[in-house]
Amino acid sequence: MRQTALNAAHRAAGARMVDFGGWDMPLHYGSQVDEHHWVRQHAGLFDVSHMCVVDLQGEGCADFMRRLVANDVAKLKQSGKALYTCMLNHSGGVIDDLIVYYIDPSHYRIVVNAGTRDKDLAWIAEQAEGSGLQISERDDLSMVALQGPEARALLLGLLDDEDRASVEALTRFSAAQVGELFVARTGYTGEDGFEIVLPSAQVEHWWDRLLGAGAKPAGLGARDTLRLEAGMNLYGQDMDESVSPLECALAWTVAFDPPERDFIGRGALEQQRSQGVARRLVALVLDQRGVLRHGQTVRSAAGEGVITSGSFSPTLGKSIAFALLPAEHGESLEVDMRGRWLPLRLVKAPFVKAGKAAPGIDP
Amino acid sequence: MSEIPGDLRFLKSHEWARVEDDGSVRVGISAHAQSQLGDLVYVELPEVGAEFDSGSACAVVESVKAASDIYAPIGGRVLAVNDALSDRPEIINEDAFGEGWIFTLAPSNPDEIAAMLDADAYAQLLKDED
Numbered sequence: 001m002r003q004t005a006l007n008a009a010h011r012a013a014g015a016r017m018v019d020f021g022g023w024d025m026p027l028h029y030g031s032q033v034d035e036h037h038w039v040r041q042h043a044g045l046f047d048v049s050h051m052c053v054v055d056l057q058g059e060g061c062a063d064f065m066r067r068l069v070a071n072d073v074a075k076l077k078q079s080g081k082a083l084y085t086c087m088l089n090h091s092g093g094v095i096d097d098l099i100v101y102y103i104d105p106s107h108y109r110i111v112v113n114a115g116t117r118d119k120d121l122a123w124i125a126e127q128a129e130g131s132g133l134q135i136s137e138r139d140d141l142s143m144v145a146l147q148g149p150e151a152r153a154l155l156l157g158l159l160d161d162e163d164r165a166s167v168e169a170l171t172r173f174s175a176a177q178v179g180e181l182f183v184a185r186t187g188y189t190g191e192d193g194f195e196i197v198l199p200s201a202q203v204e205h206w207w208d209r210l211l212g213a214g215a216k217p218a219g220l221g222a223r224d225t226l227r228l229e230a231g232m233n234l235y236g237q238d239m240d241e242s243v244s245p246l247e248c249a250l251a252w253t254v255a256f257d258p259p260e261r262d263f264i265g266r267g268a269l270e271q272q273r274s275q276g277v278a279r280r281l282v283a284l285v286l287d288q289r290g291v292l293r294h295g296q297t298v299r300s301a302a303g304e305g306v307i308t309s310g311s312f313s314p315t316l317g318k319s320i321a322f323a324l325l326p327a328e329h330g331e332s333l334e335v336d337m338r339g340r341w342l343p344l345r346l347v348k349a350p351f352v353k354a355g356k357a358a359p360g361i362d363p
Numbered sequence: 364m365s366e367i368p369g370d371l372r373f374l375k376s377h378e379w380a381r382v383e384d385d386g387s388v389r390v391g392i393s394a395h396a397q398s399q400l401g402d403l404v405y406v407e408l409p410e411v412g413a414e415f416d417s418g419s420a421c422a423v424v425e426s427v428k429a430a431s432d433i434y435a436p437i438g439g440r441v442l443a444v445n446d447a448l449s450d451r452p453e454i455i456n457e458d459a460f461g462e463g464w465i466f467t468l469a470p471s472n473p474d475e476i477a478a479m480l481d482a483d484a485y486a487q488l489l490k491d492e493d
Binding site for chain 1: 398401402404405407423425427428429430456
């Protein structure tokens, strides 16, 4: 199994380790619910070094990126600015979702999912054939995410004056290189905070410094409940190569303008857009006892669908889910909870905002 | 891993049972089971008075991670359930062998308990699972 540079640190902290797509990763360090609340109220620290940082460099890089992904990197004008996007196949299915950072016109950095690393790199290499672009998988780098309302103050307190000023100036979804740290004001929890890319040789030093300053380690268990509450999709569950971004609530990440930009999958998406999609990813709340789980059947007036992500929401104290349903599903929905049909309430994601139930989520 | 109390008997599916002084049998899940499940969020208790055969599903514990059936370790009638778990299922995480008990049974055949694993055999089972 593959290990991150923090493997020994996790074990020393008493983590329960699990096989996560071939990586030996911390599920939790005692209580995933406590870690969840800590992130919502203070600042949690995640090892996300299993994710894959790729640098694309060379002349024509901007044009290449504009074809490779469904969102338009031409929106990125300032160095360090970031964009969330899907990378599609020719039929409009999602190969992966990723964040693109604009460094300069001949250098973009992308961060892709751990489980899709190999197929992503193969796909990108195939598209880049003959372009002369240099595509480097940055195995020398690690990544941690510091997330929560106290994350900003906590990191700023550890930086010298010059670096602090750079990080303090970061707006949401932008990044800066400060010393050995590539600091991005992004995350996967719905909270303010940072994702920090740094040399693997330094990561344990910074992990310890951030914990010393008051962050608590949080595992992949809390990461999953936090992202679901925040209304964020998980690749491989909420979408895959058979699902288009128009179906899985990611239409906002597809830039159809300008119409002459010919990104991969565009033709298929335009057809879906004019004909209407067959399925839609929706957000659901279960107001009674029970926990919605991946794979449970949901029935609607228009036919059956399936829960793609479901969990107990520690912030709301009840269960929440995403489900992929027939497009004309209507409001009357029920889930098969081990043989019993329980009513579901259709809501608008996110479920949680600023640490509390988002408007419209409480009945 | 916490100590396994010597007066308990176990199923391979990680339920424990203890014969009380009045002959009733108290049932819960082991410290190992709660640790595998992680933070518990719901417990579905059996109804007082309900009758179960040995090995039949009679309760459900749900954690953030998974739902798990609880099997009656021996046949009998439910005498009492631990209502505190309805509001605070995490008691099982905190004290699986004590305050985290789930229900008590009036056994239909008290000899059935002898078929369960003793503490040493259960400890060996956990070791083999590792």
